[in-house]
Amino acid sequence: FHNPKLDAIPIVRSSKLAGNYWDAYNFPVNGLNLIKAGYAQYPEGIFRVARLFRWMFIVSSPKLVKEIGDAPETVLSFHGGVELNFPIKLLIGPAVAENHYHVHTIRTNLTRNLHACFPDVKDEITDAFGDVVQLQGSEWKSLPMLPTTMAIVARVSNRLFVGLPLCRDRTYLQNNVQFALDIMRSRRKMDWFPYFLRPLVAPLICDKDKTIAVALKALSPLIEERLSKEKELGPDYAGKPNDLISWLLEDAEEKERNAPSLVLRILLSNFAAIHTTSMAFTQAMFDLTTRLEHLLPMREEADRVIAQEGWTKTALNSMFKIDSFLRESQRMNNNLAAAMVRKVVAKDGFMFSDGTVLPEGSMVCAAARPIHYDSSIHENATEFDGFRFARERAEHGATQDLNQVIFKRQMISTGPDHLAFGTGKHACPGRFFAATELKAMLAHVVMNYDLKAEMEGVRPPDAVSGLAISPNATAMVQFRKRIDL
Numbered sequence: 001f002h003n004p005k006l007d008a009i010p011i012v013r014s015s016k017l018a019g020n021y022w023d024a025y026n027f028p029v030n031g032l033n034l035i036k037a038g039y040a041q042y043p044e045g046i047f048r049v050a051r052l053f054r055w056m057f058i059v060s061s062p063k064l065v066k067e068i069g070d071a072p073e074t075v076l077s078f079h080g081g082v083e084l085n086f087p088i089k090l091l092i093g094p095a096v097a098e099n100h101y102h103v104h105t106i107r108t109n110l111t112r113n114l115h116a117c118f119p120d121v122k123d124e125i126t127d128a129f130g131d132v133v134q135l136q137g138s139e140w141k142s143l144p145m146l147p148t149t150m151a152i153v154a155r156v157s158n159r160l161f162v163g164l165p166l167c168r169d170r171t172y173l174q175n176n177v178q179f180a181l182d183i184m185r186s187r188r189k190m191d192w193f194p195y196f197l198r199p200l201v202a203p204l205i206c207d208k209d210k211t212i213a214v215a216l217k218a219l220s221p222l223i224e225e226r227l228s229k230e231k232e233l234g235p236d237y238a239g240k241p242n243d244l245i246s247w248l249l250e251d252a253e254e255k256e257r258n259a260p261s262l263v264l265r266i267l268l269s270n271f272a273a274i275h276t277t278s279m280a281f282t283q284a285m286f287d288l289t290t291r292l293e294h295l296l297p298m299r300e301e302a303d304r305v306i307a308q309e310g311w312t313k314t315a316l317n318s319m320f321k322i323d324s325f326l327r328e329s330q331r332m333n334n335n336l337a338a339a340m341v342r343k344v345v346a347k348d349g350f351m352f353s354d355g356t357v358l359p360e361g362s363m364v365c366a367a368a369r370p371i372h373y374d375s376s377i378h379e380n381a382t383e384f385d386g387f388r389f390a391r392e393r394a395e396h397g398a399t400q401d402l403n404q405v406i407f408k409r410q411m412i413s414t415g416p417d418h419l420a421f422g423t424g425k426h427a428c429p430g431r432f433f434a435a436t437e438l439k440a441m442l443a444h445v446v447m448n449y450d451l452k453a454e455m456e457g458v459r460p461p462d463a464v465s466g467l468a469i470s471p472n473a474t475a476m477v478q479f480r481k482r483i484d485l
């Protein structure tokens with residue numbers, strides 16, 4: 001419907017002939033191109049593209065992106081944005097959509113415990129790679145990178161979430177991966193229905209009951225045991241496991257302290273963690289095998305640091321090249337064409353500092369991928385340069401406040417020019433764990449394996465669907481036991 005208040009905000013179409021309805025219908029195929037075209041035309045402002053049933057407003061300028069990140073929930077709502085774009089309430093249930101205490105647990109307890117739990121994380125990385133890669137002698141072996149990574153990341157994440165032995169149980173791990181796939185499929189189906197019909201069709205569309213039942217069967221005995229020990233011995237009983245189950249129990253309200261409620265939080269944490277981290281590592285491996293000149297410098301760095309400091313989380317902080325490589329890979333391959341989806345919930349709408357007003361109910365987001373590829377923001381932005389952030393740390397460190405520079409160029413640091421984890425109030429709370437896991441995995445790989453691409457110099461093409469950009473799901477990478485020449 002025509003809304004005269006929006007006339008000042010330009011519409012980006014795929015062609016003059018194509019109507020908005022065609023672009024909305026075709027968004028799963030052409031969304032990324034529309035967003036790139038909009039950014040090229042309006043790099044300083046805000047433009048809109050048609051989605052089925054609503055406009056999507058897209059912010060280009062990092063200055064305005066910062067305003068999205070800083071806006072309070074009562075004005076630009078993160079949770080409202082999730083419900084518009086990814087209706088958790090309908091897909092998973094009202095309890096997890098209305099009470100977000102698990103986010104607090106991840107941001108605080110999980111992150112604080114990363115140092116203490118690092119030996120377990122490292123142990124799981126070594127064990128998982130050994131099991132999954134399985135090399136003999138000096139043979140080269142081709143592995144499908146995304147599924148291989150997913151198997152490893154699911155294990156490593158669950159070492160921290162639920163501990164041994166469940167973190168190695170194939171049925172439990174596969175179920176977590178399946179839960180995410182089912183939810184994503186349901187979401188894609190839901191996109192075709194107008195908002196008012198979604199609550200009615202949700203029970204017919206959503207495939208979640210089977211995977212929730214499998215998770216409940218696997219996790220109930222563990223959760224019941226924890227609850228009964230707490231009852232018997234008090235909340236801080238000796239030998240209490242240091243894992244997500246315990247941390248969630250510390251934060252949960254009384255009505256959430258039961259197996260069915262906790263299982264949803266664990267499934268949701270797996271959902272947030274496994275696919276994102278696996279996609280990031282797979283992209284990094286595709287980058288490494290097409291730009292193999294980065295391998296030896298990272299191997300030298302990891303060998304040297306581990307020899308000096310041992311395998312600790314603090315040692316990872318000294319791996320500037322590995323950190324930089326992963327940050328660069330995320331810059332070029334972040335998994336969203338446009339990120340930080342928010343809903344305007346203030347009655348008077350939201351006014352950006354350039355004077356643009358978005359009315360209540362609008363959906364707005366940041367042009368993440370084009371910002372990452374903008375050469376006025378990142379030098380030679382379309383070129384992969386694995387050590388650019390390590391160099392910037394070294395070059396600027398001497399002249400500026402060292403801590404400031406180091407902090408800004410690290411993998412975990414976010415900003416309006418680097419949106420792989422979003423930025424501002426809702427920047428990914430799991431990024432400290434993700435960065436620790438990814439850096440330890442990459443250090444392990446470069447120290448233990450030689451690598452090459454399946455086809456020399458050819459980077460497997462991404463799969464794009466609407467806002468989502470995923471690494472190629474079938475492409476292989478070749479592994480061999482490290483041979484020092």
Ligand code: HEM
Pocket residue numbers: 078100102103106269272273274276277280339340341419420421422423425426427428429430431433434
């Ligand atoms: C490379 C891996 C990861 C990437 C690229 C990633 C990316 C993101 C992004 C883009 C957001 C939304 C930010 C926004 O809209 O402003 C987000 C939110 C979130 N992520 Fe991550 N994430 C990763 C790993 C993880 C892990 C390992 C966990 C859990 C341990 C996690 C838990 C969450 C949660 C709970 C939220 C919602 C935050 C909120 O409600 O405020 N993520 N993540």
